[in-house]
Each structure stands twice: as structure tokens, then as C-alpha cells.
Amino acid sequence: MSNLEILTLLELxxxxxRDRARQRAGVVVAARGSLVRWxxxxxxxxxxxxxxxxxxxxxxxxxxxxxxFLPPFSEVIAAGWQLAQSGExxxxxxxxxxxxxxGFLIAIVLFVPLGVLTGWYARLGDxxxxxxxxxxxxxxxxxxxxxxxxxxxxxxxxxxxxIYSCAWPLLLNTIAxxxxxxxxxxxxxxxxxxxxxQLFRKVILPASLPTIFVGIRLASASAMLVxxxxxxVGAKSGLGFLIINSQYSFLIPQMYFxxxxxxxxxxxxxxxxxxxxxxxxxxxxxxx
Amino acid sequence: MTPAKIRFxxxxxxxPVRGKDGGPAQSFTALDDITLDVxxxxxxxxxxxxxxxxxxxxxxxGGLTTPSSGRILLDGKIIEGPARDxxxxxxxxxxxxxxxxAQNVEFGLDIAGxxxxxxxxxxxxxxxxxGLSGFADRYPxxxxxxxxxxVAIARSLAYDPEVLLMDEPFAALDAQTRETLQVELLRIWxxxxxxxxxxxxxxxEAVVLGQRVAxxxxxxxxxxxxxxxxxxxxxxxxxxxxxxxxxxxxxxxWSLLRDEVLKAQGSQVVALGGEPxxxxxxxxxx
Numbered sequence: 001m002s003n004l005e006i007l008t009l010l011e012l013x014x015x016x017x018r019d020r021a022r023q024r025a026g027v028v029v030a031a032r033g034s035l036v037r038w039x040x041x042x043x044x045x046x047x048x049x050x051x052x053x054x055x056x057x058x059x060x061x062x063x064x065x066x067x068x069f070l071p072p073f074s075e076v077i078a079a080g081w082q083l084a085q086s087g088e089x090x091x092x093x094x095x096x097x098x099x100x101x102x103g104f105l106i107a108i109v110l111f112v113p114l115g116v117l118t119g120w121y122a123r124l125g126d127x128x129x130x131x132x133x134x135x136x137x138x139x140x141x142x143x144x145x146x147x148x149x150x151x152x153x154x155x156x157x158x159x160x161x162x163i164y165s166c167a168w169p170l171l172l173n174t175i176a177x178x179x180x181x182x183x184x185x186x187x188x189x190x191x192x193x194x195x196x197x198q199l200f201r202k203v204i205l206p207a208s209l210p211t212i213f214v215g216i217r218l219a220s221a222s223a224m225l226v227x228x229x230x231x232x233v234g235a236k237s238g239l240g241f242l243i244i245n246s247q248y249s250f251l252i253p254q255m256y257f258x259x260x261x262x263x264x265x266x267x268x269x270x271x272x273x274x275x276x277x278x279x280x281x282x283x284x285x286x287x288x
Numbered sequence: 289m290t291p292a293k294i295r296f297x298x299x300x301x302x303x304p305v306r307g308k309d310g311g312p313a314q315s316f317t318a319l320d321d322i323t324l325d326v327x328x329x330x331x332x333x334x335x336x337x338x339x340x341x342x343x344x345x346x347x348x349x350g351g352l353t354t355p356s357s358g359r360i361l362l363d364g365k366i367i368e369g370p371a372r373d374x375x376x377x378x379x380x381x382x383x384x385x386x387x388x389x390a391q392n393v394e395f396g397l398d399i400a401g402x403x404x405x406x407x408x409x410x411x412x413x414x415x416x417x418x419g420l421s422g423f424a425d426r427y428p429x430x431x432x433x434x435x436x437x438x439v440a441i442a443r444s445l446a447y448d449p450e451v452l453l454m455d456e457p458f459a460a461l462d463a464q465t466r467e468t469l470q471v472e473l474l475r476i477w478x479x480x481x482x483x484x485x486x487x488x489x490x491x492x493e494a495v496v497l498g499q500r501v502a503x504x505x506x507x508x509x510x511x512x513x514x515x516x517x518x519x520x521x522x523x524x525x526x527x528x529x530x531x532x533x534x535x536x537x538x539x540x541x542w543s544l545l546r547d548e549v550l551k552a553q554g555s556q557v558v559a560l561g562g563e564p565x566x567x568x569x570x571x572x573x574x
Contacts, residue, residue, distance in 0.1 A: 187378075207386070
């Protein structure tokens with residue numbers, strides 16, 4: 001190895017001399033400042049949220065908004081606490097989660113493999129393309145009455161709705177993912193004697209995973225949207241039912257609490273998927 | 289005389305192309321009547337003007353396509369499809385971004401069904417060989433271009449191919465890294481004794497690396513001439529680029545290439561009204 005090369009390696013490992021000097025000088029300041037900065041960052045991120053909640057709390061109390069239509073935040077939480085104690089909240093959340101998760105997971109199991117096949121076999125892609133285009137441009141909610149007519153108002157119609165709405169983002173992203181795999185990687189694996197099945201498992205799948213994940217995250221958002229809507233139309237439990245039923249019964253704080261529930265579930269879904277994505281795709285260069 | 293490791297016999301490759309303005313389909317001849325022997329353990333550099341079919345030649349050798357006529361023999365046997373007796377190093381590295389450096393080196397062994405422990409040992413050995421001992425767990429995006437190409441070379445060597453085919457492997461690197469890697473490659477070649485076919489468009493690179501330099505004609509690609517490079521130009525200690533012999537050989541290759549570059553660029557140069565010779569000089573210097 002030449003001297004130049006060694007120097008480069010050293011720099012990579014330790015940072016250039018100038019960097020190191022700067023780092024040492026910064027250590028003391030950093031230790032003192034880190035705690036303050038940490039609180040600062042948390043404060044900055046939550047600032048808008050805290051402001052929003054403060055306005056929500058005070059505006060109805062000051063009479064800026066009719067208390068009947070927008071109860072203060074604390075009252076919404078109190079109503080939620082009552083719902084939780086009566087066990088009603090647990091039933092609704094459990095019902096919604098079960099429908100959303102089962103539909104979402106079934107959709108992944110069905111449509112990711114189908115998408116991979118469609119992306120890989122161009123002829124199958126040509127065959128399915130038209131059907132996919134028609135179906136994905138038919139808004140799932142427009143089909144809600146059809147599903148209820150055919151499958152009743154029980155769990156089946158709701159889970160089917162979720163599956164249907166998840167199908168298109170999953171399918172389209174998976175097809176695109178497989179088609180976008182760098183041909184050079186395929187060529188390189190082939191020259192190393194990879195069999196078609198090895199090529200598929202060791203190159204196509206890992207290479208398409210990031211784009212497949214885009215589809216999975218879109219599908220999760222779509223699952224929640226469609227679930228709430230279908231629970232509002234015909235259901236006896238679930239958060240969508242809680243929201244619409246509270247509104248009909250004029251239990252406005254409960255209605256707002258139902259909405260908050262949807263938000264929390266959505267955020268939790270997203271956080272879990274993000275964590276999973278980070279774990280599976282540690283090899284990706286951090287986005288700049 | 290050492291026996292031929294790779295033998296091209298009157299190899300011709302045509303591609304079908306769509307006719308102009310909806311006309312009848314035509315064929316495009318990329319390579320024509322290539323006849324060439326690469327000796328066992330030899331380092332052969334192949335230079336040619338851009339578009340002369342260098343990469344087609346490599347695809348044929350790799351077994352990714354088949355010749356339209358003629359045949360290619362490896363150790364006297366006709367090449368039928370890709371196999372691990374040939375390792376290919378590509379210009380754009382072609383590393384798998386989801387595998388660490390070591391896992392990339394292991395790929396060919398993994399495909400071959402080699403057990404995990406043996407794979408890891410070999411990967412470490414070849415990473416050591418290319419000077420990346422401490423980088424086994426880095427992902428490709430954490431490596432510089434030169435390091436990526438080192439990993440790619442280690443990956444191709446790991447499954448112990450008979451020959452190493454290199455398709456302009458250093459073209460995307462900066463000048464300093466390129467020179468370092470050229471020296472390293474010669475060292476690896478000497479220590480492993482592999483037969484190497486090195487495709488390049490750089491005259492200096494061809495002369496520095498090759499024991500022989502094959503100059504190709506412009507499209508359709510043929511072998512125009514084979515030039516023996518004197519041994520003194522492969523000294524491990526001297527700066528070979530400053531030797532008078534280097535200038536002579538370099539000029540010889542350059543002269544052979546000049547006409548081909550002119551031919552390849554002819555129509556464009558005439559259309560632009562430029563000076564053909566100046567243009568050729570510029571192109572041949574790359």
C-alpha cells in the first residue's frame with residue numbers, strides 16, 4: 001500500500017488533524033451545552049403542538065368558540081378517561097386494530113408476492129396492467145356500498161375494504177421496485193453463476209425492498225382511512241363508530257376523543273413501520 | 289510457448305436493429321473476425337476507440353451472450369454461459385449495497401454453496417489482499433470509489449476464477465487513486481498468477497499494465513495489432529512512466545489508435561469543420 005493510500009485510510013479512521021483539534025476544543029463547550037440544547041430541541045419540536053393544545057384549551061373557555069361544538073382539550077381527555085373506565089374504549093380500539101391489522105397484513109401477504117411476480121414476468125405485467133389501472137382509479141370508498149351489499153355489515157366487508165384499499169399502493173410499488181432493480185447488479189450476479197432462484201432471493205428481493213416499503217407505508221395510511229370510513233357507515237364497534245355515534249348522540253367530547261384515538265393509532269403504526277424500515281435497511285446511505 | 293488460456297476464433301457478433309423510418313430490420317456488426325489468444329497467466333490489455341465493441345467482447349467472454357459466428361474457448365472448451373471460472377470486474381463496481389464489504393466478497397462463494405465459516409475466512413483473506421482489512425463491515429456507501437473497486441476485485445478473486453476480466457475498472461476513479469490501484473493490481477496479478485484480460489480506453493494504462501497490448505479497430509471491432517511490452521516497463525521499483533521506452537511504446541499504440549479514432553469520429557469532425565488530427569490527439573489521450 002502506498003503512503004498516500006495509508007494517509008487516506010488514517011484520515012478516514014481518525015479525521016484529518018485539523019478536525020481533531022477542533023473536536024478537542026469543542027468537547028468542553030459541548031458537555032455544558034448539551035443538556036440545554038437537548039431541552040431546546042424537544043421544546044422546538046413540540047412548540048407548535050403545545051401552542052395548538054393551548055389554543056384548543058383556552059379558546060372555548062374564553063368564549064371565542066362555542067363550547068358545545070369544541071369542548072376544551074381537558075374535557076375531551078376527561079371524557080376519554082370515562083370511556084376507558086367503562087371498557088367501551090377498549091372494545092372500540094380493539095375492534096379497529098383487529099380490522100386494520102388483519103386487512104393490512106393479509107394485503108401484504110397477497111399483493112407483495114403478486115407484485116414481485118408481475119414485475120419480474122413482463123408478460124404477466126402486460127396482462128394485469130389494465131385491470132390494475134381500472135381498479136386503482138376506482139376510489140375504494142365508492143365501492144363501500146357494493147362490499148356491504150355483497151358481504152354484509154359484519155367484519156368481512158370491513159376487512160375486505162381494507163385489503164382492497166391496501167392492494168393498489170402495494171402492487172404498484174412492488175412492481176416498480178422489481179422493475180427498477182439495477183441491471184448491472186443482475187448482470188454481476190449472473191456472471192458469478194447465480195441460478196434464477198438465487199438471483200431472485202439474493203438480488204431482486206433485497207434490491208426492491210426499499211421501494212416495496214414505500215408501498216407498505218402508503219398502504220398503512222390507506223388502511224386507516226378506509227377503515228374509519230367503513231366503520232362510520234355500518235358498524236357497531238370501532239373508533240369510526242365511536243366518532244359517528246357520539247356525534248349522533250351529541251356526546252361531543254367523546255367524538256373528539258375518538259378522533260384523537262385515530263391519530264394516535266396512525267402515529268403508532270407509522271412509528272413501528274419506520275423502526276422496522278430502519279432495521280431492515282441499515283445499509284442505506286442516510287438521506288442528505 | 290505457454291498454451292492459450294482463452295482463444296477467440298473468428299468471432300463475430302451482430303445485433304438486430306430497427307430499420308430507419310420504419311424500414312426493414314437490419315443488423316449491426318459490433319465485432320468482426322476477432323482472433324486472439326490470451327496465454328495462461330498473461331496480463332493482456334485491450335485498447336480501442338469508444339464504441340469498438342470492447343464491452344461486447346467482455347459479455348461474450350462472460351457467457352452473457354453468444355457469438356453470431358466463430359467460437360470462444362477457455363482451456364480448449366467452448367464457453368457456454370456464465371460460470372465461476374471467469375470473474376468480471378465492472379467499471380461501476382456493481383457492489384450489492386445491502387451487503388457489507390465482506391458479504392459482497394462472499395457473494396460468489398455464497399452462490400456456490402460454500403459454508404459460512406469458510407466464506408468468512410476467504411473474504412477476510414481477499415480483503416487483506418486488496419488492502420481493506422479493517423473495512424469488512426462497511427457498507428458500500430461508506431467506502432470511497434477506489435475502495436469499492438478494491439472490494440469488487442476481491443469479490444471476483446474470492447471464488448478463485450481461472451481468468452479475471454476487467455471492463456475499464458479504473459475509468460471512474462481520480463488519477464491518483466487510479467495509479468495506486470494499477471500498482472496494486474499488478475501486485476495482485478503477480479501474487480495470484482491469474483490470467484487477466486483488461487479492457488481500457490487509456491493508452492498509458494494499457495502500457496503500464498499489459499504484458500501485451502491488443503489494439504482494436506473502430507466499428508466493427510477487429511484486432512488491429514498486438515504489441516509486446518518490454519519487461520523493463522513492468523519494474524516494481526522504478527517510475528516506468530518516466531522511462532524512454534515507455535514513451536516509445538506509448539507512441540506506437542497512440543499512432544495505431546489515432547487512425548481508428550479518426551475513422552470513428554470522422555463524420556462528426558468533417559461536419560464540424562474541425563481539425564481531424566487535433567481532435568484525434570485529444571481523444572487518444574484519454
